[in-house]
Amino acid sequence: MKRFLLFLSDYGMLVVLLVLCAVFSILTLEKQNATGADGAASLAVQINAEFEKDDPIFIAAGTSPDDAAFVDKLEEALAESGFTNVKSAAGSPPKVKTALRELENEPRGIAMSPSTSGWKIWGDLPNVRRLSPSEGFWPVFLNQQNLLSIASQISVIAIMAIGMTLVIITAGIDLSVGSLLAFTSVATAWCIEYLGAENAGVSGMIVGSLLGIFAGGLWGLFSGGMITAFRLPPFIVTLSVMLMASGLAYVWSNGTSIHDLPESYIWLGRGFVFGIPTSLILMIVLYIAAHLMMSRTALGRYIYAVGGNPEAARLSGVPVRRVLIVVYTLCGLLAGLAGVVTTSKLEAGSPTFGDLKELMVIAAVVVGGTSIAGGSGRIFGTLIGAFIISVIQTGLNLMGVTQYWQTFVLGAVILIAVLLDRMKHHLLNPNRLS
């Protein structure tokens, strides 16, 4: 029991994530027809069994690429099995109806693509056997398309959330990450434009991206420096940096976005490696690296110590100021990297890209179980937190919940996550002194 609770305390949010996925899967469970070539293949088998080889067969389809594939595949399959009298029509309902009327002899069977099976034109053909691909149940939520969209949506927020986790573990906060994302996206796009715009080479793109990331790091270094040198509250310093960086991004870009980027630049944000989105791979690599840093290096221990009790840490020989500067710089670098990924994904640099991103990032960290009071938190918890937020958003989208309600639900989820965390602490340490 105790071990189970301990497991929950570390990765309880994982359970929440799985439950959410299950709920959305059930709620989005829909009748789904096999479409395109797959549907055609199964239908061909059925036709083979039910009709003679010389029966006239009519194939009806709509205008989508899926339907085109349906027609092609079915014609090919029926020809292979020896059907001789096969006609087809693809297009809008009137067009298909006209094609049907113009046939020399009324068909014995009509093969309908899934999209056409609901059409009203079939009503006046009582003697004709109509077939369409068999139906099955499958949650829309778990479609490959949807899962990929969750994954690619999440990478930008999740990458920034690594830096934010470090900052929050030191009992600080960084409000500037959204602005730094916007700033670096402008910086990167501007650099690449300068180095050749649409015709920039690979080296130009790399240099532009690195400069952008570097700029993010410099802002982080500045925040960390101000916080440690003058003992200013992180909230105030990063609020100032948020406004300064955002302002400069608008000044630099004249308030418009920079679009003149090479076509190939989207590789990072929208490309694939071995069928996996590049940005997702980047995110996973960063999470593994951050996890190793926090659990297996002296710096990681120092970060936890500074957040747990800065005075005790200092008196134990922890270089508190240096640790804080490193943490804010890392946070800036990661926000810069997120900016570069965003630029690549949207093929543009714009001062508006970062709007409200910092709040989403903080939400991911908090939902992931990192305490705002500092001293505790897990890197992979943050990843789970980011997933939870993304899953809720896409799940609600699929169910047709409006954006306004989504915002409300998101707020409620953050509150519930923090409450759960509180209760968990009570459960584990019922007689803690503090």
Added chain:
Amino acid sequence: MAWLELSQITKSFPGVLAVDDVSISVERGECLALMGENGAGKSTLIKILAGAIQPDRGEILIEGQHVQFTDPMAAQQSGIGVVYQEFNLIPDLTIRDNLFLGRDLTNRVGWLRQKEETNLAREVLEKVGLSGISLDTVCRRLNVAQQQLVEIARAFVADAKLIVMDEPTAALTNRETERLFSLVDELKTQGIAVIYISHRLEEIERVADRVAVLRDGTLVAEDNIADMNRAALIEHMVGRKMNSEFPEREDSELGKVALETINLTRGRKVREVSFSLHAGEILGLTGLVGAGRTESARLIFGADHPDSGTIELHGESIRFSSPRQAIRKGICLLTEDRKQQGLILEHSILDNFGLPNLGDFSKGPFLDVRREAVAFDQLADKIGVRESARQQIAGTLSGGNQQKVVLAKWLQRNADVLIFDEPTRGIDVGAKFEIYKLINDLAAQGKAILFISSELPETLGMCDRILVMREGEIAGEINDPKSASQVDIMKLAVHDPTLSNR
């Protein structure tokens, strides 16, 4: 009839009987001095009077009427005003706002009756001798003496009949002190009762009519000041029960000087402190709370920076900008406040143990967690912590075990100079003995040890030599603790030049 009478007050906290069956009384226009060593029970008694805590047993009578203070407000309304050592003024509010905080004069709809407030404020400030200052001055701008007067004035706003002053002269200059004394005289003629807490004998002789001495929570003496001589007072204050035994220690040769400070000074807290500490020596540093012991240790450890003076380590002059450097050079400080400064309470024992030692456990960029655990296990055996407790959260341990974790963390450093600041505070007798033994072992290994303690029996029992601090200075040295007594130390701690003559 006495204005205030405390009758058989008893208060215990888990493990400590803080105040045991104490009965004292104060009359109108009288100043009662309350004396006692650190931890004698003065603070607890004051908190009971102020309504901050409730006694387990006993009665409080005001003008013969039984009263019960459920909260500080109730005590104030009964006419008791307390001026704590740490002021309770809100620094960013004006004098006027501070005076009326929590008892604003308002009309029926809640508007402040500013004119009445101003008049009353002028009146009370004049009473305490703080006229001629604008009521709109922000309290942050006042000096310590002025802030103290505002605190006293606050008590008048609440119409106090008894004013308690806790170490009121600790931060005052001589002239300010003299002015405070005349104010106390003035209060007495107005019929106000005063309870005056101080360690300083000369002050007490100056202002008090009667004196009560607490020791280990009990009232050991109460008499008119005229009938009490200084030597007797000191005798009453010391002589706390010996509740610890000390492990045997072999006589060993002292090594070379390991640490030497020359005229170390920081503000008023540490003034021209010079001493030398030898390898293999346990040097005691004692004195009353606030005498500058901890502050001196922090200077040596690089946690604070001296205004002037030098520190020499093995004959080499050093200047640390951070504790990190001191630790690297082989100095450790076991802090007085275990929970706030010694441990990270939410983290595991092993994490706390490793913190200053991570450099030793690194392999390339990564930590060798196995080696860290093995090192802990070896020490755990020696200091008597269960190895299986490694992952336990430090905050859940008993005081003794927490202290052992702090010890383990510093032992692993294998430092040459170890400073122990109140190493046995809040620890049970059994664990105390083990810690004494460990410290003796370290000395036998040739480590230089600075042993800071408020407990006189412990200081006498453990140390080769004892330095006594008073008001930031080293007041004296006891070279042979074996033949010295607690009275000898206390004389130096509350020292005044006339003492030996009386």
